[in-house]
Amino acid sequence: MTTTRPLHFLRRGQPVALGNVPPDRTLLEVLREDLGCTGTKEGCGEGDCGACTVVLGEAQGGKVHYSAVNSCIRLAHSIDGMALWTVEDLAEDPLIQPVGNAPGVCANAMHPAQEAMVQCHGSQCGFCTPGFVMSLFGMYQKHIAPSLTGPSAYAHGGALPRITRALAQEELSGNLCRCTGYRPILDAAQQMAALPPRVVDEAALLQKLEHLGQSIPGPEADLVQTSPYMAPTSLPALLAARAAHPQAQVVAGCTDVGLWVTKQHRQYDHILDVTRAAELRQVQHDAQHITIGAAVNLTDAFAALVAQWPQLHSFASRFAGLPVRNSGTLGGNVANGSPIGDSMPLLIALRARVVLASVRGERDMPLENLYSGYRQNVMAPDELLVWIVVPRPRVTEALRAYKISKRFDDDISAVCLVINLDIDAGAVRHASIGAGGVAATPARARLTEAALTGQPWTAETVANAAQVLQGEFTPISDMRASGDYRRTVLASLLQRFWLESQGEAAVSVENFRLEASV
Numbered sequence: 424m425t426t427t428r429p430l431h432f433l434r435r436g437q438p439v440a441l442g443n444v445p446p447d448r449t450l451l452e453v454l455r456e457d458l459g460c461t462g463t464k465e466g467c468g469e470g471d472c473g474a475c476t477v478v479l480g481e482a483q484g485g486k487v488h489y490s491a492v493n494s495c496i497r498l499a500h501s502i503d504g505m506a507l508w509t510v511e512d513l514a515e516d517p518l519i520q521p522v523g524n525a526p527g528v529c530a531n532a533m534h535p536a537q538e539a540m541v542q543c544h545g546s547q548c549g550f551c552t553p554g555f556v557m558s559l560f561g562m563y564q565k566h567i568a569p570s571l572t573g574p575s576a577y578a579h580g581g582a583l584p585r586i587t588r589a590l591a592q593e594e595l596s597g598n599l600c601r602c603t604g605y606r607p608i609l610d611a612a613q614q615m616a617a618l619p620p621r622v623v624d625e626a627a628l629l630q631k632l633e634h635l636g637q638s639i640p641g642p643e644a645d646l647v648q649t650s651p652y653m654a655p656t657s658l659p660a661l662l663a664a665r666a667a668h669p670q671a672q673v674v675a676g677c678t679d680v681g682l683w684v685t686k687q688h689r690q691y692d693h694i695l696d697v698t699r700a701a702e703l704r705q706v707q708h709d710a711q712h713i714t715i716g717a718a719v720n721l722t723d724a725f726a727a728l729v730a731q732w733p734q735l736h737s738f739a740s741r742f743a744g745l746p747v748r749n750s751g752t753l754g755g756n757v758a759n760g761s762p763i764g765d766s767m768p769l770l771i772a773l774r775a776r777v778v779l780a781s782v783r784g785e786r787d788m789p790l791e792n793l794y795s796g797y798r799q800n801v802m803a804p805d806e807l808l809v810w811i812v813v814p815r816p817r818v819t820e821a822l823r824a825y826k827i828s829k830r831f832d833d834d835i836s837a838v839c840l841v842i843n844l845d846i847d848a849g850a851v852r853h854a855s856i857g858a859g860g861v862a863a864t865p866a867r868a869r870l871t872e873a874a875l876t877g878q879p880w881t882a883e884t885v886a887n888a889a890q891v892l893q894g895e896f897t898p899i900s901d902m903r904a905s906g907d908y909r910r911t912v913l914a915s916l917l918q919r920f921w922l923e924s925q926g927e928a929a930v931s932v933e934n935f936r937l938e939a940s941v
Contacts, residue, residue: 428650430499431639433480433506436518436627438635441499446652446694447684450494450502451475454509462510462553463494466599468685470496470678470747471833473598476554478561480506480623482632487625490720490749491561493597496681497750498674500652501696504636506628510553513537513560518628522571522620535567535618536560539611542618547603555598555608558746562586562594563615568622584616596832597744654696658780661700662807666782669804671695675717675755678747698752703809715811717754721766724753728769731816735769738824742766744833758808760794760864763903765839767791767865769824770811771857772841778810787812791857794864819847821924825916829903836860837904840916844875846924851875851884861896861909870895871917885921889914 430441430453444453454460454477466474470493477494479502480487487506513519513534521532532538536559539545546552570584591612592605600608653671655661665673671693674680683689697703703716706727713731715724725739725748742748742765756766757777771791778787779802790811793800802808816822824841828834839859845852854875856868871892878884898909923929 427652428500428503428640430503431635432502432504433628433631433635434508435512435516436631438631438638439507444499446498446500447689447691448499449681449684450477450497450499453499454494460509460511464550464553465495466550466554468495469682470597470743470750471599472551473554473558473744473746474551476557476598476746478508478557478564480508480628480632482629482636485629487623487628487632489561489564490722491558491597491746492750493678493681493746495685496678498652498677498681498684498694498696500654500694501674501677501698503654504632504639506632508557508560510556513556516623518624519621520624522622532619532621534560534563534621535615536563536611538618539614540608543607543610543614545603545607545611548601551598551600551603555595555600555611558595558598559612559615562591562612564623566590567616567620571620571622572625586612586616588613593740594745596740597746599833651692652694652696654699656699656701658700658702658809661695661697661703662780662782662805664695665807666805668693668695673697673758673807675758676720676751678743678751678755679759679761697754697807703754711815713813713815715753715813717758717807717809717811718752719754721748721751721753721756728773728813732822734822735824738765738769738826741826741828741832741834753811754808757790757793757811758800758802760798760800762797762862762864763835763839763860764865765826765836765859768839768841768857768859770813771865771867772822772824772843772855773813774843774855775811775813777808778812779806780809781806785809791865791867797863817845819845819852821846823920823923825919827904827912827916835903838898838909838912838916840913842917842920844880844920846880850879851877856892858896858913860903861898861913866896868892868895880924882921885917889917892917 430444432439451465454463464474466472475493475495476491479490479492536556566586567584591609653664655664672691673695675697698718700718703718705716706719707714713727729735729739753766756764775790776787777790777793778785795801822843826836827838828836837860841857843855854872856871858866858868871888874888874891893910893914898906900906
């Protein structure tokens, strides 16, 4: 007989223990149905609207790492050992305290995220408001609170921390509003820093998280072989669990499997969560490569890539919304193998390799060789994807990533094309091109690469290669775009790459900047 390990987390500074939580129960279901926390709303049920946003706190390196996440597609057991805040908690959590001698602070005052929404008239029907408030709380703890701890900036005349309009727009892109409009909500994001400050007492929270961790039975005990929800904390234990339970559903952030639960009503008797394995939560750097563990979330994985290729910032920020990137992992996106996943075309163009592991050993391969068909791959039943290895950029490298979608933010690509060319002395020395949305799997445009490699970098070469690219794939027609449109866009994007390489200014929505009204 299998028994589910009790779920433990902190809320309002107090430990919460819940027994008999099914392995596939979502955090939103636990909040609304089991705990009666109905301030957290259920909107889309797929991580798109943000009405269900909550904030998690996890001890990392002696600090608390805060993440706004979608509770509708987050499995409840994945927050075991963490701190949790919902919209009901911000004015009630005794660990959220006024700072120093800041003027106008009352012990039971609303949090600046809430007060700013009131002052800036950021709520109308109110359904989306709890999610926006929690995303604002996550922004506050990440961007404002660090400058307020220790000797108060307010008490010592320090400058107010600042959230720019662009940052607010980017980090709120995973929250949708249908009636108020975004201007007053963006105003609220910028207003928070000017309000009487309140921050989490991290020293006390870290102590409580440590105590909570000590009271939770270790997942490497016998329960790892019997519990329906398995979350081993080391790679050997993870691979052993996979070998013992090859039929278990693997999750690495659950931003896609969560939809199978909420939309397709699938049920899972056993879940294997890879995100607790310490070895897979790291980004490692050496002279030749960047190695990203399969449990590194998309926010941190993209940050590592953007640090090497700054031109990828906009592309990375358009991958879903921030709450999805905070939960989802690069390894999970790659292993899932969706033909419309944006990370795979990028990684193919970057010449990335993947490492697969089992109790039998490891093997590696070019990322594009992982896929054998639509959402099918070459992994054996006992294997897991454990690392993604990306070569560092070269001096002669020219890289551009293009995403074509109906909405700029928080949307799925109709076409994704990433072009990476080594251009030296006026000729293409090497070409790597990844494409998404145009085949049953993420694909490498090998024929187009061959048409470019060794050729002079001229308009004629580009025109010839564009014709090859247009005919290399046979995309389907669906709700996002027709097959003809997708083929036309492929050729147009290669032409755009040429024009940009010649100094033409790109005309794109991403070049527009929202400014506060005056």
